[in-house]
Structure formats: structure tokens, C-alpha cells
Amino acid sequence: MKARLSATFLVLCSVALLAQAPAPAPPTPATAQTHTSDLGFSYTIPADWEVVDTQPTLPAVQQQVTQNATTEDEKKGIACVQIALTARHGTPPSVVVVVALPFACFGQEMTDKDLPGFASGASEGLKKTFDISDPVHGAYSLGAHSFWIERATGSVIGHPEVKYTVETVCSVLKKGAVCWMTMAADDAAMQIFEHGSVTLDGEAPAALVPAAAFDKKPS
Numbered sequence: 001m002k003a004r005l006s007a008t009f010l011v012l013c014s015v016a017l018l019a020q021a022p023a024p025a026p027p028t029p030a031t032a033q034t035h036t037s038d039l040g041f042s043y044t045i046p047a048d049w050e051v052v053d054t055q056p057t058l059p060a061v062q063q064q065v066t067q068n069a070t071t072e073d074e075k076k077g078i079a080c081v082q083i084a085l086t087a088r089h090g091t092p093p094s095v096v097v098v099v100a101l102p103f104a105c106f107g108q109e110m111t112d113k114d115l116p117g118f119a120s121g122a123s124e125g126l127k128k129t130f131d132i133s134d135p136v137h138g139a140y141s142l143g144a145h146s147f148w149i150e151r152a153t154g155s156v157i158g159h160p161e162v163k164y165t166v167e168t169v170c171s172v173l174k175k176g177a178v179c180w181m182t183m184a185a186d187d188a189a190m191q192i193f194e195h196g197s198v199t200l201d202g203e204a205p206a207a208l209v210p211a212a213a214f215d216k217k218p219s
Helices: 003-020 055-066 072-080 112-126 187-195
Strands: 032-037 041-046 082-089 094-102 130-142 145-156 164-172 176-184 197-200
Touching: 032 082, 032 094, 041 082, 072 094, 094 187, 112 145, 112 164, 112 176, 130 164, 164 187, 176 187
Parallel strands: none
Antiparallel strands: 032 041, 041 197, 082 094, 094 176, 130 145, 145 164, 164 176
């Protein structure tokens, strides 16, 4: 399975959609908002983060990205992409994107052994939009689920004056592979991303990224 390529195109879709999104609305009262996916996971962010509806523009982006696909697996992966959440906050905006590849649509399942290839492909996809430097990697578990994580410094290509901390976190669930990504403009945004409560396949809620996430390196 072209897990790496599928993940790369998945990220390209999400970043392109984000670039087309309208300007943020004024913040709402700061209570938590939880976003739930039928793939078996949920993720919680503060209510003053603006959630961007990317669904209306997804077909056009998928069509554009499909033109660069070279195999049927890649084309199938692009067609099956789900943007579970796109949210942003502040100026310059910090961004959180959650993207998923449902196995039922893709026609193939992944296991933990496929996670490094899928996750590193997602990280590589960001390099189409960001200049990435100084990446560090880690591996950890939440309940029965293994996670791959990468943190790096990044800036939008052509705009080196604005620096972000770019973090990609991926796991394999029962119904699909999922990546949580942030482009954090400050430490507060990074803390919100990492401390966001996540549930996976009915397990107990936990912070997305534990403090010891980088203590172990991916195999």
C-alpha cells in the first residue's frame, strides 16, 4: 500500500483548503468544543478557536491534487480524504488540522507497522507549503494506540519572517489512519494543541501529546 504517498496527498489537500479559507470571525466565549468523527475518535479545542468549513472547497482541491497522482492507490487515497477539523486562532494565525483516511473507503487497512511510513509521508507533505528545519521525532502510546510525532521549526514558503512550531501526530485506529497537525505561532497555541483531549475507539480521554512523547524514538 502506498501509505506514504496517500498521507502526503492528504496533507496537501488540508493545507490548500486552509489557504482558501475566509478570515477568522471574532472569538466566542472560551468554553471547550469537542469534534467527533464517525471513524471512532474525538478531539477537543477551546471555543474561541475558529472552525473553518473546508467541505465546500474539498472537491476542487482533490481534483487539482489528483492531477499529480501517478498510481490508482494515490488517486483512491485522495478521493477518500476526510478533513475532520480545521481551526485557527490569533494573528498571525495558529492552525490545527485533523485529517483522516477511512479504511472502508480506501479498501485497505493499516496496522502499527504501517504507521511510520504513513506519518512520515504526512510530514513530508507539509514541505510543499512550509520551509521545515530542525525536526525531532518521538513515539508513544495512548491506551492501545501507538503514535508517531514530529516537531520542527517552519515558515510559509516565501514568508520567512513568520516562524511557526510545526507538529505532526499520527495514529492508526480501527476504522482509519488519522493525523493531527498544528502550525503554532506561539507556545500558548502549542499547549492547546498538545493538551487537547482526545478519545480513540472508545477508550478513556487523554491529552493528545504526553510530556514524555519525545523520550522514545520511532522504530
